[in-house]
Amino acid sequence: MVKVNICGTGEPLKKTPSDQDGPKKRSTAVAFMYVALAVSVALLLVILTFFIIKSSRLEAEIENVQLKDLQMSSELKKLDMELSKTSSETSAKLKNLEMDLERQDSQIQDMQAKDSEMSLKLSDLEDQLMKVASGRGPKTADVTVMDDFFTIYPDLPDDPDWHSFNGHHYYFSKTTTNWAEANEWCRSRDSYLAVISTSEEKTFISRSMTERSWVGLSDSEAEGIWKWTTGESVQGSFWAKGEPNNDKNSEDCGEIMNNDYLNDSNCEDHKYWVCEKDFVI
Numbered sequence: 001m002v003k004v005n006i007c008g009t010g011e012p013l014k015k016t017p018s019d020q021d022g023p024k025k026r027s028t029a030v031a032f033m034y035v036a037l038a039v040s041v042a043l044l045l046v047i048l049t050f051f052i053i054k055s056s057r058l059e060a061e062i063e064n065v066q067l068k069d070l071q072m073s074s075e076l077k078k079l080d081m082e083l084s085k086t087s088s089e090t091s092a093k094l095k096n097l098e099m100d101l102e103r104q105d106s107q108i109q110d111m112q113a114k115d116s117e118m119s120l121k122l123s124d125l126e127d128q129l130m131k132v133a134s135g136r137g138p139k140t141a142d143v144t145v146m147d148d149f150f151t152i153y154p155d156l157p158d159d160p161d162w163h164s165f166n167g168h169h170y171y172f173s174k175t176t177t178n179w180a181e182a183n184e185w186c187r188s189r190d191s192y193l194a195v196i197s198t199s200e201e202k203t204f205i206s207r208s209m210t211e212r213s214w215v216g217l218s219d220s221e222a223e224g225i226w227k228w229t230t231g232e233s234v235q236g237s238f239w240a241k242g243e244p245n246n247d248k249n250s251e252d253c254g255e256i257m258n259n260d261y262l263n264d265s266n267c268e269d270h271k272y273w274v275c276e277k278d279f280v281i
């Protein structure tokens with residue numbers, strides 16, 4: 001048995017009888033010790049290396065996971081943005097649809113109101129017709145019935161020569177005459193020489209006629225004071241450039257030209273004319 005004091009308790013090593021006779025044995029023990037030390041150091045190194053490799057692998061994996069996390073979060077953000085974009089687009093479309101629906105609703109209501117009004121008038125007419133048919137009505141009732149009919153259905157022109165626009169009827173003459181006769185022609189047919197109140201009306205008339213035409217405009221009452229036959233004054237921008245010029249001191253009647261502007265002309269000139277009549281409901 002070999003006893004080695006590795007801990008070093010401070011006590012000097014006692015020389016046992018066996019020690020005295022075996023310096024060889026002692027050196028063997030020391031060698032064994034070194035070998036054991038070397039082996040354990042090597043073992044430690046192996047374990048250390050193993051752990052280092054393992055930890056570096058773990059770090060790489062962690063990095064990988066973090067990278068993936070980052071990628072995923074950026075993708076999530078992108079998706080989120082797309083989602084919010086599409087949702088806002090969808091809500092805008094929805095709002096538009098709702099507005100369309102409301103408009104249609106109100107149109108339907110308007111039409112329903114008109115419909116009920118018309119059916120009321122129709123039943124009234126039927127009553128009148130029955131009276132006329134049974135000989136109880138006034139002699140002129142059949143004429144009244146027809147008038148009423150066109151009052152209720154203003155879009156059905158009683159004469160194909162009359163054209164509707166914005167709640168008015170217009171007649172475009174096929175012959176020419178002077179202003180006074182044109183004026184009389186319209187009056188005898190429950191209408192008046194066209195009175196242009198809006199630029200829309202002006203454009204409609206000038207586009208519908210084939211030739212420059214008389215309208216209900218004159219300054220014969222007071223030179224230079226242009227008035228529609230209804231008493232309305234004329235919008236300055238309706239005149240052609242340089243008009244009215246009272247050419248040769250003898251232009252007191254108004255015409256509308258094909259270029260959509262008004263001009264003063266001699267009242268005795270023979271021109272086409274436009275009559276206008278209102279719908280009476």
Ligand SMILES: *[C@@H]1O[C@H](CO)[C@@H](O)[C@H](O)[C@H]1NC(C)=O
Binds near residue numbers: 264266
């Ligand atoms: C206005 O009418 C007169 C007479 O018809 C004509 O000579 C003149 O050229 C017209 N003015 C314009 C701007 O066309």
Ligand SMILES: [Ca+2]
Binds near residue numbers: 194195196197201
């Ligand atoms: Ca008018």
Ligand SMILES: [Ca+2]
Binds near residue numbers: 219224250251252264
């Ligand atoms: Ca004049």
Ligand SMILES: [Ca+2]
Binds near residue numbers: 247264265
């Ligand atoms: Ca003129």
